[in-house]
Amino acid sequence: MEKKxxxxxxxxxxxxxxxxxDLECNILAxxxxxxxxxxxxxxxxxxxxxxxxIQKCCRAIKCNSxxxxxxxxxxxxxxxxxxxxxxxxxxxxxxxxxNMKLKNIIIESDVRIALEGAFxxxxxxxxxxxxxxxxxAKDPTGRIYRAGGWGRLISDEGSGYALGKEAFHIxxxxxxxxxxxxxxxxxxxxxxxxxxxxxxxxALYQDGFDMASVAPLVxxxxxxxxxxxxxxLIKSCNELMELIRIVNQKxxxxxxxxxxxxxxxxxxxxxxxxxxxxxxxxxxRKKFKSIEIKKPxxxxxxxxxxxxxxxxxxxxxx
Numbered sequence: 001m002e003k004k005x006x007x008x009x010x011x012x013x014x015x016x017x018x019x020x021x022d023l024e025c026n027i028l029a030x031x032x033x034x035x036x037x038x039x040x041x042x043x044x045x046x047x048x049x050x051x052x053x054i055q056k057c058c059r060a061i062k063c064n065s066x067x068x069x070x071x072x073x074x075x076x077x078x079x080x081x082x083x084x085x086x087x088x089x090x091x092x093x094x095x096x097x098x099n100m101k102l103k104n105i106i107i108e109s110d111v112r113i114a115l116e117g118a119f120x121x122x123x124x125x126x127x128x129x130x131x132x133x134x135x136x137a138k139d140p141t142g143r144i145y146r147a148g149g150w151g152r153l154i155s156d157e158g159s160g161y162a163l164g165k166e167a168f169h170i171x172x173x174x175x176x177x178x179x180x181x182x183x184x185x186x187x188x189x190x191x192x193x194x195x196x197x198x199x200x201x202x203a204l205y206q207d208g209f210d211m212a213s214v215a216p217l218v219x220x221x222x223x224x225x226x227x228x229x230x231x232x233l234i235k236s237c238n239e240l241m242e243l244i245r246i247v248n249q250k251x252x253x254x255x256x257x258x259x260x261x262x263x264x265x266x267x268x269x270x271x272x273x274x275x276x277x278x279x280x281x282x283x284x285r286k287k288f289k290s291i292e293i294k295k296p297x298x299x300x301x302x303x304x305x306x307x308x309x310x311x312x313x314x315x316x317x318x
Contacts, residue, residue, distance in 0.1 A: 006070050015033070023309070071308065084107040111126075112307070116307045120297050123137075168214070
């Protein structure tokens with residue numbers, strides 16, 4: 001009898017990670033690839049990246065694609081059922097062209113697999129804060145709640161994109177003669193080579209400059225004592241607290257009295273120790289006594305594996 005395997009995929013806007021496991025969720029191989037967010041690279045390219053990654057996973061453990069019992073891919077930019085259905089269709093079409101036999105593949109959002117991994121299926125609140133932001137939670141009955149995650153064109157409160165946009169706003173106001181000096185001006189000139197209006201407009205509107213890449217400079221500037229930069233962090237922190245408040249309020253309806261829920265972080269801005277992450281943690285401890293900050297139990301890719309295992313078990317029981 002052929003051995004069967006599970007693949008869990010965490011597909012983001014900067015990189016994609018796949019874990020190949022046996023049916024007991026023991027990791028056998030880890031495979032990496034480039035960004036697979038369909039909103040960033042396009043649906044066709046995203047599907048090709050995922051299929052190529054699955055092929056690399058099979059080669060890593062020397063198995064056939066028919067031996068993969070379940071694949072769960074959590075993709076940034078695929079949060080809605082219609083997008084998930086379309087991505088699954090494209091992936092299966094490409095797989096068939098490559099003579100791959102993929103029996104079961106589920107497309108989920110990156111948020112869903114991160115939530116699953118953070119609390120291994122139990123109740124909790126997850127704050128994702130990197131390029132974008134969203135706060136999501138699961139109650140003891142398995143019901144999912146969320147606030148934010150509307151994307152940068154509407155609102156990405158507290159995110160790297162939000163910090164970068166605010167910094168550019170401050171710099172533009174300074175160049176127009178409205179605001180006082182800030183250390184950000186020097187950092188923009190020295191690190192980003194953005195010295196004037198022409199440089200900034202070209203970078204943003206012609207060269208596809210990554211707005212979120214400015215966030216570390218804002219944090220660095222604030223940590224050095226720059227008041228304007230620190231005000232950007234405080235404003236963004238407060239906006240993130242509002243998302244947490246809304247989700248916590250939704251959860252309180254189904255939570256036992258005096259029950260404390262774990263809250264975990266995921267994302268480049270909050271995973272690492274820095275002034276911004278400290279401000280966020282401090283604000284949570286002051287504002288939400290019913291919340292306890294915890295480290296995620298498992299990474300998102302492992303959350304995808306756990307979800308795949310759960311789906312397989314459910315299918316067996318039915």
